[in-house]
Amino acid sequence: MHVLLVGAGLSGVVIGRELAEAGHKATIIDSRPHLGGNCHTERDSETGVQVHVYGPHIFHTDDAEVWEYVTRFQRFMPYRHQVKTTARGQVFSMPINLHTINQFFGATMRPAEARAFVEARAETGIDDPRSFEEQALRFVGRDIYETFFKGYTEKQWGCSPTQLPASILKRLPLRFTYDDNYFFHRFQGMPEHGYTDMIEAMADHPGIDVHLDTPYGAGMGARYDHVFWSGPLDGFFDYELGRLGYRTLDFERFTDTGDYQGCAVMNYGDAEVPYTRITEHKYFSPWESHDATVCYREYSRACDAGDIPYYPIRLVEEKALLADYIDRAEATGGVTFVGRLGTYRYLDMDVTIREALDTARTFLDCEKRGKAMPAFVKPPL
Numbered sequence: 275m276h277v278l279l280v281g282a283g284l285s286g287v288v289i290g291r292e293l294a295e296a297g298h299k300a301t302i303i304d305s306r307p308h309l310g311g312n313c314h315t316e317r318d319s320e321t322g323v324q325v326h327v328y329g330p331h332i333f334h335t336d337d338a339e340v341w342e343y344v345t346r347f348q349r350f351m352p353y354r355h356q357v358k359t360t361a362r363g364q365v366f367s368m369p370i371n372l373h374t375i376n377q378f379f380g381a382t383m384r385p386a387e388a389r390a391f392v393e394a395r396a397e398t399g400i401d402d403p404r405s406f407e408e409q410a411l412r413f414v415g416r417d418i419y420e421t422f423f424k425g426y427t428e429k430q431w432g433c434s435p436t437q438l439p440a441s442i443l444k445r446l447p448l449r450f451t452y453d454d455n456y457f458f459h460r461f462q463g464m465p466e467h468g469y470t471d472m473i474e475a476m477a478d479h480p481g482i483d484v485h486l487d488t489p490y491g492a493g494m495g496a497r498y499d500h501v502f503w504s505g506p507l508d509g510f511f512d513y514e515l516g517r518l519g520y521r522t523l524d525f526e527r528f529t530d531t532g533d534y535q536g537c538a539v540m541n542y543g544d545a546e547v548p549y550t551r552i553t554e555h556k557y558f559s560p561w562e563s564h565d566a567t568v569c570y571r572e573y574s575r576a577c578d579a580g581d582i583p584y585y586p587i588r589l590v591e592e593k594a595l596l597a598d599y600i601d602r603a604e605a606t607g608g609v610t611f612v613g614r615l616g617t618y619r620y621l622d623m624d625v626t627i628r629e630a631l632d633t634a635r636t637f638l639d640c641e642k643r644g645k646a647m648p649a650f651v652k653p654p655l
């Protein structure tokens with residue numbers, strides 16, 4: 275069979291690779307001039323630093339098969355993600371840990387004392403937190419919520435945390451130790467030569483041909499036995515029912531000599547500071563050494579037509595529209611929607627790869643049994 279993969283990010287390339295290894299032919303197209311989608315990395319021409327062009331991407335997972343998969347294509351270097359936050363005139367440690375709590379309350383509490391102290395300030399009457407705000411008030415209480423989460427989240431998502439799902443906050447741990455590793459996964463690292471290099475290695479197979487600067491054109495899919503669409507779900511239908519809401523990011527690049535901020539990511543919790551965070555890219559490659567430094571100041575805003583979609587918003591109205599697009603997708607046939615944009619979900623890289631592997635397996639299984647490939651292997655709702 276000959277399949278078309280629209281989008282050369284992790285979803286498209288991993289599915290293409292798996293199907294090519296199983297003896298199929300895979301054509302991958304992307305409208306952009308590079309592989310890697312929003313994980314794309316490249317050397318900054320002025321400083322020589324490897325930059326995460328579309329914002330910070332840190333590889334972390336508990337999925338041993340996914341870790342083994344990525345390390346087949348590139349050596350992963352040890353990397354520990356450390357994030358600080360500037361709020362109310364001080365620098366604090368993130369995610370919220372014993373150091374943050376002791377500094378914030380001017381205390382010297384031990385773990386059990388801090389746990390009891392935070393628990394006493396938390397709004398424990400909230401039994402089943404549904405929104406981001408309820409989740410925060412239930413677990414960290416109002417002071418910590420308002421200092422570290424409220425302003426940042428309003429800037430990042432452009433709406434009140436009362437409207438956002440609790441799942442967004444559940445991405446972050448709350449620790450009663452001094453462990454400030456941003457993630458708690460077993461496997462964590464950075465590809466030695468960047469994500470794009472890793473993804474190029476995945477696409478390097480005799481059964482795969484890649485066409486960059488090639489947008490999907492009407493009727494293109496008809497020339498293939500199946501299409502995997504990792505572009506925006508609503509985009510496949512020419513936005514006929516309306517647009518699913520996304521946040522997009524603007525990056526303000528600047529350079530300096532030496533070291534700018536002393537860590538990879540500095541968040542800005544105060545609502546008055548217009549940007550959400552500053553990323554200093556050389557910290558993503560601690561094994562390299564560079565005299566100069568390059569940073570991106572990151573601003574979040576509503577995504578208009580023509581902007582690059584980053585974060586699916588998934589508020590109540592988007593979910594209703596999403597349900598309509600799902601119906602359309604399921605009635606289409608011959609197309610499977612995958613990845614962050616194709617299923618309109620906030621996905622980390624490891625989950626994207628896991629789902630891509632599962633999608634390829636489902637495809638091979640359907641082929642063996644003579645069954646139709648579903649529109650979604652992972653239902654978006």
Ligand code: UDP
Nearest residue numbers: 359422423424426427430442443445446541
């Ligand atoms: N968040 C926050 N303050 C912070 C860091 C994160 O309020 O200092 C909230 C914010 O709503 C953000 C979410 O937690 O969107 C998830 O944070 P994460 O660092 O996982 O975001 P990403 O790096 O994926 O943008």
